[in-house]
Amino acid sequence: MREAFDAELVPLHRFDAQRAEHAGTKLRASGYLYPIGFNIGFVGLDRDEHLMADVDAEVTSLLSSGEIAGLAPKAGMTYLPPRAPDVQKHLLLSDLAGK
Numbered sequence: 860m861r862e863a864f865d866a867e868l869v870p871l872h873r874f875d876a877q878r879a880e881h882a883g884t885k886l887r888a889s890g891y892l893y894p895i896g897f898n899i900g901f902v903g904l905d906r907d908e909h910l911m912a913d914v915d916a917e918v919t920s921l922l923s924s925g926e927i928a929g930l931a932p933k934a935g936m937t938y939l940p941p942r943a944p945d946v947q948k949h950l951l952l953s954d955l956a957g958k
Contacts, residue, residue, distance in 0.1 A: 871937055879935045888937060 866889070869877075878884055901918075903911040921927035922941070931938035 871939070875936045892939070 868891075871888070874886070874888060877886065901911065901914050903914075918927075921930075928938045928940070
């Protein structure tokens with residue numbers, strides 16, 4: 860990006876990387892979110908059930924206290940709060956095109 864556009868659609872992680880490389884940039888996120896997103900999760904082996912319970916408790920605590928929202932900017936990332944997934948029976952090509 861050379862700041863030659865009024866607007867551009869880019870993945871949020873690429874935007875964050877651009878901001879990290881060019882701290883003085885005038886680019887700002889619009890708040891538009893592509894309608895397709897992905898949930899993430901943590902997994903562990905059965906023998907580490909106690910570890911997974913600890914991870915789950917910590918993530919729950921960070922979310923409920925609002926502290927997790929402050930971690931992203933410290934890491935140079937944009938925070939997006941959890942949102943309910945838009946679950947559909949079938950994924951269509953028009954969904955991928957954002958139409």
